[in-house]
Every structure is written in C-alpha cells, then in structure tokens.
Amino acid sequence: MIAHCLAKTKEIDRDQWLEYRKRGIGGSDAAAIAGLNKWKSPVTVWLEKTGQIEPEESSEAAYWGSILEDIIAKEFSLRTGLKVQRKNAIxxxxxxxxxxxxxxxxIIDKKHGNGILECKTTGEYNKGDWEGDKIPDHYLIQVQHYLAVTGxxxxxxxxxxxxxxxQYKLVPRDEEIIQYLIKIxxxxxxxxxxxxPPEMDxxxxxxxxxxxxxxNSLPDSRIELPPDAEKLITEYEEAAAEEKAAAERKEAAANKLKAMLGDYEVGFIGKRKVTWKTVTSARLDTKRLKAEMPDIYSQYCTESVMRRFSIK
Structure with a gap:
C-alpha cells in the first residue's frame, strides 16, 4: 500500500473526523464531483470543503449500513476464505x-496481494442495480478512488x-478511470x-x-449578458414547457383515478393502492386578520427578503 496515514480514526471523535474530511476528497465526494452521486452535487461538496455548510447528518439507511458493516465483512470472509481486517485510518x-x-x-491475501473490501446495504427496490455483473456507478467510482489512494x-x-x-463482486483496478479521477x-x-465556486447545476x-x-440585487442596475445566455433562456423555457405539460398529464391521471373512486376512500389494483381521503385542516386567514386586527397582524408579521427570477 502506498497511502500515507492522515489520521488514526480510533483516536479521534466525529467532530475531529469531519474536520479531517475537509482536508481532502473522499470516495463518495469523488462520485459527486464526477456527477454520479444522486444524493450530493459538486456544489454541495465544494460548500462542505470550504466550510460554508456542515455535512448532513447520517440517514437511517446510512446508520444501519454502518451497523451491518461488520456482519457483511464477516460473511464475505466466510464465503471467500479471504482474511479481512479493519484499517482504522484516514x-x-x-x-x-x-x-x-x-x-x-x-483484504489480506499473501498469494494474490492485498485488496479492499467495501460493504454495502440496499433495499429490495434497488435489486435491479445489482443484477448480473452490474454495480451502481457511484460505488464503482468510490472504489476506484480508494484504489488510487492506496495503490x-x-x-x-x-x-x-x-x-x-x-452478493460480492470483484472490481479490478482501472487505470483509465483512476487517471480521470485524478484530473477532475x-x-x-x-x-x-x-x-x-464550481459551475452551477x-x-x-x-x-x-x-x-x-x-x-441582494443592486437597485435599477443593468448588465449586458454574454452570448451563452440566449441558449440558457431557450433551455429554461423548453424545460418550463415540459414541466407544465408533465404537470397537466399528472393532474389528468389523478382526476381520472378520482372519478373511478367516486365516494370511495381507497381503491386497489393488483398490489397498488389509491386513496382519496377527506382531510380537515385549519388555516389562518391572514387577509381578514390584517383587515380586522392590523396591530396584531403587524406584531406577528415577519418580513423576508428574496430575489425573484423571471424571463420576459
């Protein structure tokens, strides 16, 4: 292994671990920078590394993934006969x-050389991502990043x-991917x-x-936009039209299903369930409150500032 030890993780708490993570790009970060992490964008990574936002708290799925990591590692060792050991280090x-x-x-293998084991958990609904030789792209990038770091x-x-x-699947070192990762x-x-800041997405x-x-915008300020703005305006308007058409199709399908339900609250077809329930909610009539009790309205009214975007 060629990697240096940045920090021993047995000797640091979570806050210290997060500070060390700001010093570089990790495996899940690499997938995000490559545009292959559906939970994190390159801009999010940049904001974390520059200390402008804190990393999100671990999800329930991530928590159980961590809990089950040791069980998965032991099962891998049992099925393959390969010895594995923790590497308590960044x-x-x-x-x-x-x-x-x-x-x-x-992975400790004197015959074929040492390797890396990554342990994952996923739901049944993601089983298609693992069929045959398939491995989700963000995990492939993560592993190639680790192979680059360790040699x-x-x-x-x-x-x-x-x-x-x-399941377990072999991932050989891919020099082409590694050189691409080093570059990006x-x-x-x-x-x-x-x-x-990286390019906006x-x-x-x-x-x-x-x-x-x-x-905040500068009052009455004007700027001549660069030529690329024309293309972006077209993309925006085309996407807005597609969004509107999709919303109309969605609403039409919902209305037809509501007509099928009629007075019924729940309907079934196969394993799917459709509901249209009566829900009672209380809402504050702010217009009436402002008209009848202006002092109370002004006492509890908070002012917010935002920039409104539009194209004409």
Whole structure:
C-alpha cells in the first residue's frame, strides 16, 4: 500500500473526523464531483470543503449500513476464505494529498496481494442495480478512488440486498478511470483552495450558494449578458414547457383515478393502492386578520427578503 496515514480514526471523535474530511476528497465526494452521486452535487461538496455548510447528518439507511458493516465483512470472509481486517485510518494519496479515503476493510491475501473490501446495504427496490455483473456507478467510482489512494490492484464490493440477499463482486483496478479521477479531483481541489465556486447545476445546493453569494440585487442596475445566455433562456423555457405539460398529464391521471373512486376512500389494483381521503385542516386567514386586527397582524408579521427570477 502506498497511502500515507492522515489520521488514526480510533483516536479521534466525529467532530475531529469531519474536520479531517475537509482536508481532502473522499470516495463518495469523488462520485459527486464526477456527477454520479444522486444524493450530493459538486456544489454541495465544494460548500462542505470550504466550510460554508456542515455535512448532513447520517440517514437511517446510512446508520444501519454502518451497523451491518461488520456482519457483511464477516460473511464475505466466510464465503471467500479471504482474511479481512479493519484499517482504522484516514488514508491519503502520497502524490495527491487531497485524495483521501476511509476503506471499510483491507483484504489480506499473501498469494494474490492485498485488496479492499467495501460493504454495502440496499433495499429490495434497488435489486435491479445489482443484477448480473452490474454495480451502481457511484460505488464503482468510490472504489476506484480508494484504489488510487492506496495503490492496490483490486477491490471487492459485498452487498446485502433487502436484508436477505448477499452478493460480492470483484472490481479490478482501472487505470483509465483512476487517471480521470485524478484530473477532475485535482481541478476541483484548486477551486476549493481558491474558493472559486464550481459551475452551477440544477441542485438545491447551487440555488443556496447563489443566495449566499448574491443575497441582494443592486437597485435599477443593468448588465449586458454574454452570448451563452440566449441558449440558457431557450433551455429554461423548453424545460418550463415540459414541466407544465408533465404537470397537466399528472393532474389528468389523478382526476381520472378520482372519478373511478367516486365516494370511495381507497381503491386497489393488483398490489397498488389509491386513496382519496377527506382531510380537515385549519388555516389562518391572514387577509381578514390584517383587515380586522392590523396591530396584531403587524406584531406577528415577519418580513423576508428574496430575489425573484423571471424571463420576459
């Protein structure tokens, strides 16, 4: 293994671990930077690494994935005969120190050389992502990132699907992917160091970053936009039209199903259930409150500032 040890994880708490993670790009970060992590965008990674937002708390699924990691590692060892051991460290690439990683287990194999074991859990509804030789792209990128950091030649991904289906798959080192990751991660880390935001995308993180960078408009200010703006306006308007058409199709389907239900609250077809229930909710009539009790309305009314976007 060529990797350096950035920190021993047995000796640090979670807050310290998160601080060390800000010093580089991890496996799940790599997938996000490559645009292959459906839970995180490149802008989110940039905001985390520059300390402008805190990483989200672990989800329930991530919690149970961590709890079951040891069981999956033991089952892999039992089925393959390969010895595995914990590597309680944040590892760091010796040449590209911004490339870091926490591997789940190190595979000890004197005959074929050591490797990496990554342990995953997923729901039954994701079983199609693992059929045959398939492995989700974000996990492949994560593993290749770890192989780059460690210099090792192979990894296995072991996955428990739906709590009762166990699989493991070999992932050989892919130099083409690794060189691609080194390039995009090097470019991304320069943006972190210079605090230059990455290109905006359609994520909520991008919208939040724009609100942080440009919270208020300059009154009566004007600017001549660059030529690329024409293409973006067209994309925006086409997407808006598609969104409107999709919303109308959605509403039409809902109305037809409601007509089928009539007075009935619940309907079934096969394993699917359709409901149209009566729900009572209380809402504050702000117009009436403002008209009849203006003092109370002004006492509890809070002012918010936002920038409204439109194209004409």
């Amino acid at each position: 590892l760091q690439h010796p040449e590209y120190p911004f490339m870091i990683g926490n591997i789940d287990r190190l 090792l030649q192979y990894a296995y991904i072991a996955v428990l699907i739906g709590g009762n289906k166990f 991660e090097s470019d991304f880390w320069k943006l972190v160091e210079s605090r230059t 359609g994520s909520q993180a991008s919208a939040d970053l724009l609100d942080i960078l440009y919270p």
